[in-house]
Amino acid sequence: MSDIRTQSLQKPVTVAEYLFRRLHQIGIRSVHGLPGDFNLVALDYVPKAGLKWVGSVNELNAAYAADGYARAKGISALVTTFGVGELSAINGVAGAYSEHVPIVHIVGCPSTISQRNGMLLHHTLGNGDFHVFANMSENISCDVAKLVKPSEIAYQIDHAIRECWIRSRPVYIWLPTDMVEKKIEGARLDTEIDLSEPENDPDREDYVVDVVLRYLHGAKNPVVLVDACAIRHRVTEEVKRFIEKTKLPVFVTPMGKGAFDETSEHYGGVYAGTGSLPEVAKRVEGSDLVLSIGAIKSDFNTAGFSYHTSQLNTIDLHSDHCTVRYSEYPGVAMRGVLRKVTERIDMSKLSITPSPPVENAVAENRDDSQAITQAWFWPRVGEYFQEGDVVVTETGTANFGIWESRFPKDVMGVTQVLWGSIGWSVGAAQGAALAVKDLEQDRRTILFVGDGSFQLTCQEVSTMLKHNLRVTMLHYRTLHPWYGRGLQRYHPLELYRYPRGLWRQGRPVSEVRHQDKG
Amino acid sequence: MSDIRTQSLQKPVTVAEYLFRRLHQIGIRSVHGLPGDFNLVALDYVPKAGLKWVGSVNELNAAYAADGYARAKGISALVTTFGVGELSAINGVAGAYSEHVPIVHIVGCPSTISQRNGMLLHHTLGNGDFHVFANMSENISCDVAKLVKPSEIAYQIDHAIRECWIRSRPVYIWLPTDMVEKKIEGARLDTEIDLSEPENDPDREDYVVDVVLRYLHGAKNPVVLVDACAIRHRVTEEVKRFIEKTKLPVFVTPMGKGAFDETSEHYGGVYAGTGSLPEVAKRVEGSDLVLSIGAIKSDFNTAGFSYHTSQLNTIDLHSDHCTVRYSEYPGVAMRGVLRKVTERIDMSKLSITPSPPVENAVAENRDDSQAITQAWFWPRVGEYFQEGDVVVTETGTANFGIWESRFPKDVMGVTQVLWGSIGWSVGAAQGAALAVKDLEQDRRTILFVGDGSFQLTCQEVSTMLKHNLRVTMLHYRTLHPWYGRGLQRYHPLELYRYPRGLWRQGRPVSEVRHQDKG
DSSP states (O other), X not given: OHHXXXXXXXXXXXXXXXXXXXXXXXXXXXXXXXXXXXXXXXXXXXXXXXXXXXXXXXXXXXXXXXXXXXXXXXXXXEEEETTHHHHHHHHHHHHHHHTTOOEEEEEEEOOHHHHHTXXXXXXXXXXXXXXXXXXXXXXXXXXXXXXXXXXXXXXXXXXXXXXHHHHTSOEEEEEETTTTTOEEEOGGGGSOOOOOOOOOOHHHHHHHHHHHHHHHHHXXXXXXXXXXXXXXXXXXXXXXXXHHHHOOOEXXXXXXXXXXXXTSTTEEEEOBTBTSOHHHHHHHHTOSOEEEESOOOOTGGGTTTOOOOOGGGEEEEOXXXXXXXXXXXXXXXXXXXXXXXHHHOXXXXXOOOOOOOOOOSSOOOOOOXXXXXXXXXXXXXXXXXXXTOEEEEOTTHHHHHGGGSOOOTTOEEEEOTTTOOTTHHHHHHHHHHHHHHHTTOOOOEEEEEEHHHHHHHTTHHHHHHHTTOOEEEEEEEOSOGGGTTSOGGGSOOOEEOOOTTOSTTOOOTTOOOOOOOO | OHHHHHHHSSSEEEHHHHHHHHHHHTTOOEEEEOOOTTTHHHHTHHHHTTOEEOOOSSHHHHHXXXXXXXXXXXXXXXXXXXXXXXXXXXXXHHHHHHTTOOEEEEEEEOOHHHHHTTOOOTTSOSSSOSSHHHHHHHTTOSOEEEOOOHHHHHHHHHHHHHHHHHHTSOEEEEEETTTTTOEEEOGGGGSOOOOOXXXXXXXXXXXXXXXXXXXXXXOSSOEEEEOHHHHHTTOHHHHHHHHHHHOOXXXXXXXXXXXXXXXXXXXXXXXXXBTSOHHHXXXXXXXXXXXXXXXXXXXXXXXXXXXXXXXXXXXXXXXXXXXXTTEEEXXXXXXXXXXXXXXXXXXXXXXXXXXXXXXXXXXXXXXOXXXXXXXXXXXXXHHHOOTTOEXXXXXXXXXXXXXXXXXXXXXXXXXXXXXXXXXXXXXXXXXXXXXXXXXXXXXXXXXEEEHHHHHHHTTHHHHHXXXXXXXXXXXXXXXXXXXXXSOGGGSOOOEEOOOTTOSTTOOOTTOOOOOOOO
């Protein structure tokens, strides 16, 4: 009977082929993950679809790497096995959910027959519950597709991938071993998945645009503040065009660093409440209108909720709603609003106070000792960066220090400020560097990670070597191992080590001593 | 007001002190885990309660280590931080749930005030849901204690610890930062937690005992088959006394290996269906009554469900029920039944067919090449073992190979056959060796782990070194990296490396070549 059904299918393909060809179509070239009994047959289809199998050293690292890959390439895929594999990866996937990073997580699971018979299989809790792990992942996925009925699978895969892209968050695809080679309709593959975002309702959008324009035209010294979701929901081009036209001063949050060209005359620096440089805080907090784009106002992104701005002076544009002062507009997405505001703004009504000049990235060194202080280090890092670098900073010291490094043009900042999982950066650097390689771009990936964080995920360096990735790792030691997850910036200074000859200042590598900032 | 309440408490102690003193009382001496913002204050109380802080290199390794510690010491504790930490550990805790290993998992979480205010904190999904991770853990915990109301906390802690011990599975304790130093009644600490198992209902128990005795007395060639839950639910002493009295032949399953003295004349070998040695299979499958104690009849534990025994010839004793042929006795636990059966058995009615002699552990080596084959290797490993060794075998090759190694007296087998998470053994070996050290015992911990598995958790070796643990690691390479999670035993032979001079046979270390078994 299954033969008859197969014959009636147009261009029949196996489920695995369908899935991996879809991943290739949306731009994925490398698939992260680990093999396991319940995904082995599916993995045989990875190379057949033109995809490279990465094979990370463990599932958590693989998830972190998929996160980094998605940030650099737009979207990524992760394959794990039932129970042991997917649960090892779950923290990495949760981080991607938290931080709006789109990962297609494919979990190979026991056959529908084993499940129906309640077999006591390995990688189970021994209680016959085969859905328990998928239920856990439901909390950190914007779609769960359990592929158990061949006639529905193609639609389920397409829907999951679209959700992943549009909502920029992980989806979970549950692939039983006996579904992997089931035949489904391949003719669907001739049409690519529609990944275009739904348009806003035009009347509602026009209404919001009018409100935004009214406030912009009326403001004395408006500023623009760009945050993480401007990057994750892909509106940085819209932001760029808006600034090119309006010449308004632009600031970024810690999570938004890299979203706007820091060499632009319109760029004003990093705003993070009391964590900002004084002139930045003064300018943003003195503004009578902050146009905030893609904000995630979390504790670490706002230096402990220390914004001194008023919601009465704020317009918030988000991927799924907008807020003007206290008026909310659910379902109105920022892209359409930004485009129309750019198009319709009346420059004669716009009052522009230019950005303050960004502080010289390499301040004069007044330190006569051989110690390397954070105050000395981070501004100088900006000198080392080159156009197009991918800069990955670990949670803790580096996440805060990087605020003080100015990026050259087209530098991509990769950081996990909201989820803040220690060790993430090593996997993320692997994934980002692999994406750069897959894109055939000539970019360096530069990783800042401390000793304490590095030990959590250190073996991922072997994957970097295996795939010959261009990663430069800057390693440092902190003085507060107990506070490994803490707000390093608020502690006294730390030590640093780095490769010999990296810096022009010629400080000897062996000279690493501690000195307080104060 | 809180002062008034505190004054009315008898011997007030902080929640953290109460919790950690309870852990000390039940025999825990070392606490595994990693620091994080939401558990830092609690961790300050670890040394104050006489406990050692281990500080593993990442949370998954810490969970694996807590698993190994609990297997060797009876129970263990694991401390992680909210979100990032607990989710990194969740696969290890799920394994402990699956395999009946008692771990008290303490998760430091945001203050009740932050939660009430729905603050956008780091380590959250950014959606204000603070319960999402606890909900995930509920599926792999036999008790969840959310410590949010001081007047209930002492009871909650005691209840969770008791459940953990009695049910021999993980519990989850959720400790908000603002509860850590709340004062609660310390007078309770003067009375230790009652960890005694509930007695069976005497009438029901007597009934089951009568049924068991009737079948035992009537059987021609009964055998005893000891499995994992005999170890985990602590009835190995009862089994020993039962065999000492009855002299019945005893077999163990792969997961039950180590539950019975393999140097005993009553010991017959490892039964695993078609995976058994022929004479073992013949004896067990030819028996007209298999008294099975603490069985977990999973795929890998039964060599792919290949038991050739009939339920009509089987009595199953479990921790929470018994089954005699097809009659079920829920709520009747094996300990009481075993004791009474031992006491009441009528030796004159018992028909004993002795065990077959266990095959010579070191078969003659007929292999002239320099290759090390599995067939050659595993039986010889038994020669290397010493009385009291703790033998940890990784999922895959070692888990299957060890069936063919005979254990000296008091060897503890540590293996994860049901959950089967690759990489687990490295953490588990650390935990088991630390337990041995805490017990001030002079035992070696011997770890068998392949290159592929080792890379997942390799950095845990640094914790072994830091705590100066006595671990001997035997490392090998397999030829089927793609099948890293597979049934290695069914694949052709593998290569081995091992430390120079370990074996008496004098084979050179550098000579590692491949040879097929066939």
